Amino acid sequence: MNxxxxxxxxxxxxxxAPAPFGPASAVLNGQxxxxxxxxxxxxxxxxxxxxxxxxxxxTGSAASLxxxxxxxxxxxxxxxxxxxxxxxxxxxxxxxxxxDAACANPxxxxxxxxxxxxxxxxxxxxxxxxxxxxxxxxxxxxxxNYNPSIIEDGSAPAGTVFVFQQYSMPGVTLGTPLILGSTNxxxxxxxxxxxxxxxxxxxxxxxxxxxxxxxxxxxxxKLTSTADGAIVWSSGRKAEYLGxxxxxxxxxxxxxxxxxxxxxxxxxxxxxxTTTLATGTLYDxxxxxxxxxxxxxxxxxxxxxxxxxxxxxxxxxEAVAVGAQIADFPDxxxxxxxxxxxxxxxxxxxxxxxxxxxxxxxxEPTNDSNNxxxxxxxxxxxxxxxxxxQDAGGQTSWSYVRRTSNAGY
Numbered sequence: 001m002n003x004x005x006x007x008x009x010x011x012x013x014x015x016x017a018p019a020p021f022g023p024a025s026a027v028l029n030g031q032x033x034x035x036x037x038x039x040x041x042x043x044x045x046x047x048x049x050x051x052x053x054x055x056x057x058x059t060g061s062a063a064s065l066x067x068x069x070x071x072x073x074x075x076x077x078x079x080x081x082x083x084x085x086x087x088x089x090x091x092x093x094x095x096x097x098x099x100d101a102a103c104a105n106p107x108x109x110x111x112x113x114x115x116x117x118x119x120x121x122x123x124x125x126x127x128x129x130x131x132x133x134x135x136x137x138x139x140x141x142x143x144x145n146y147n148p149s150i151i152e153d154g155s156a157p158a159g160t161v162f163v164f165q166q167y168s169m170p171g172v173t174l175g176t177p178l179i180l181g182s183t184n185x186x187x188x189x190x191x192x193x194x195x196x197x198x199x200x201x202x203x204x205x206x207x208x209x210x211x212x213x214x215x216x217x218x219x220x221x222k223l224t225s226t227a228d229g230a231i232v233w234s235s236g237r238k239a240e241y242l243g244x245x246x247x248x249x250x251x252x253x254x255x256x257x258x259x260x261x262x263x264x265x266x267x268x269x270x271x272x273x274t275t276t277l278a279t280g281t282l283y284d285x286x287x288x289x290x291x292x293x294x295x296x297x298x299x300x301x302x303x304x305x306x307x308x309x310x311x312x313x314x315x316x317x318e319a320v321a322v323g324a325q326i327a328d329f330p331d332x333x334x335x336x337x338x339x340x341x342x343x344x345x346x347x348x349x350x351x352x353x354x355x356x357x358x359x360x361x362x363x364e365p366t367n368d369s370n371n372x373x374x375x376x377x378x379x380x381x382x383x384x385x386x387x388x389x390q391d392a393g394g395q396t397s398w399s400y401v402r403r404t405s406n407a408g409y
Contacts (some may be wrong), residue, residue: 072105073112073138074098076122083118087153092124103132115139121149125156127163127384127398137162163384172197172377172385172401178220178282178344181364183378185222186385188323188338190229196324196338199232199348201399202373202389209234209247209350209372210314213291216349217248217259219322220284220362222342226255226277229339231285232346233325236318244327244335247314250285251325252277252339257303259287259296264310270296272303279341284360290352300358322346322375346375375399 077083079101081094095115102111113135115122130137139149150161172195175187188194199205209215219231234247246267249260257272270287275298277283286297289312296304319326323338347365350372365374367388379386384398 072109073114074102075114075116077116081115081122083116083120083122083149085118085120085123087123087155088125089123089153090125091122091150092126092128095122095124095128099128099130099135102135105134110134110136112136112138115149118149121151123153124150124161125153127161129163172380174377174380175342175344178222178342179362179364182344182376184376184380185220185342185344186322186377187342188229188340190225190227190340191337194323194334194337195401196230196326196334197322197375197385197399197401198326199320199322199346199373199375199387199399202387204372204389205320205348207314207316207318208320208348209312210316212312212350213310214289214350214352215248215261215312216286216288216347216351216353217250218284218286218345218347218349218353218365219250219343220282220345220360221339222282223252223277223279223340224342225279225340226252227340228253228336230321230323230325230336231339231343232320232322232348233336234314234318234320235325235327235335236315237327238315238317240328244325245313245315245318246325247312247318248287249325250287251336257283257285257296257298259285259294259304261287261289261294262313263289263294263308265313266308268294268306268308270294270304270306272296272298274298274301274303282362284362286354286360288352288354290355293355295352295355297354297358300354300360302357320348320373344377346373348372 076091076095076098079094079097081091081098082089083091095113098113102113105111111134115138152161172184173187175185177183178185186197217232221231229252231250231252233249233251235244235249237244245262246260247262249258251258253271255277257275257277259270260267262268284297284299288295288297292307292309294306294308295302321334322343324334325336327335345363345365349370351370364376365371367374372389374388375385376388377385385401386396387399388396
């Protein structure tokens with residue numbers, strides 16, 4: 001469901017099944033959200049004749065509908081949402097509080113979360129998590145692109161209006177920043193409670209390097225163990241009975257940094273045999289391709305290279321992830337879990353940013369015209385983390401953080 005567009009949530013009850021590796025799509029029973037409800041609002045007349053809840057501020061028969069909750073109807077304005085159309089008004093805070101309160105009533109009569117007619121519209125700076133069943137969403141003029149009641153704040157990352165997913169995981173586990181300008185890194189723990197970030201949630205990444213004659217894959221890491229694990233990996237398989245393919249990867253294998261890239265359908269590997277990996281040390285791991293040579297750099301030092309002419313092969317079935325090799329069919333169980341340690345400042349570019357030794361800036365990547373995606377883990381919300389990319393100008397949006405389904409998460 002796109003931001004600025006909501007389904008016409010009238011009396012339609014929502015039932016949510018937990019997804020094994022991320023939020024369920026905004027599709028219920030095979031229908032898109034916009035088709036789930038009746039064409040006109042229902043139930044609003046019963047609100048006026050309802051009895052007043054004794055547990056909400058503003059109780060009493062004379063209290064206005066904007067101040068009280070009636071008969072399992074939770075008013076988002078009572079929780080702080082205003083609906084005056086003002087930028088940075090964070091109406092999602094009040095709406096989320098109402099949803100959370102509704103989810104505290106898992107049984108009995110379904111609870112309704114109600115958006116009264118706004119003075120202008122409700123401005124959301126983040127998606128709303130509908131994280132339970134036994135709940136209804138009710139509001140005027142929802143389900144149309146004409147004067148919608150809920151819109152995306154233009155200063156906020158783009159994304160969905162509603163995410164239908166139980167709070168089955170906390171999302172990114174944050175660590176101390178590794179580079180200048182960073183607020184957080186992401187903490188990965190190998191096979192222990194693994195999760196990954198699917199960079200294909202940025203539209204530019206899907207087959208983003210297929211046919212490209214230049215590329216850079218870059219990440220900053222600080223290890224707590226030198227055990228094998230994925231840093232960044234583009235992988236997948238066309239069908240369940242076929243083997244996986246890899247357009248490119250950065251990972252640790254046998255206690256060494258390993259880079260892979262597929263040129264003209266042939267996969268080549270580069271290994272850093274000169275660096276003795278240590279825990280607690282900051283590393284900038286970067287792999288570049290300029291149309292003739294694949295190069296692997298560790299902290300700006302050229303540690304391996306291989307000459308190959310051609311273009312990168314990245315088929316449509318591959319998914320790009322931080323902290324995993326997604327090689328199962330479809331995007332579900334993974335074949336390689338993440339490294340042990342911190343990852344920060346991940347960037348994939350469609351240009352060879354370096355072809356000779358360099359000094360890493362140890363700073364946040366720049367979302368320039370050659371950028372495909374940046375994952376910095378600085379902006380996070382529940383199970384979402386922000387991505388940046390270039391599409392038609394600079395773009396930002398949210399990526400769902402997945403647990404690995406083959407690990408029981």
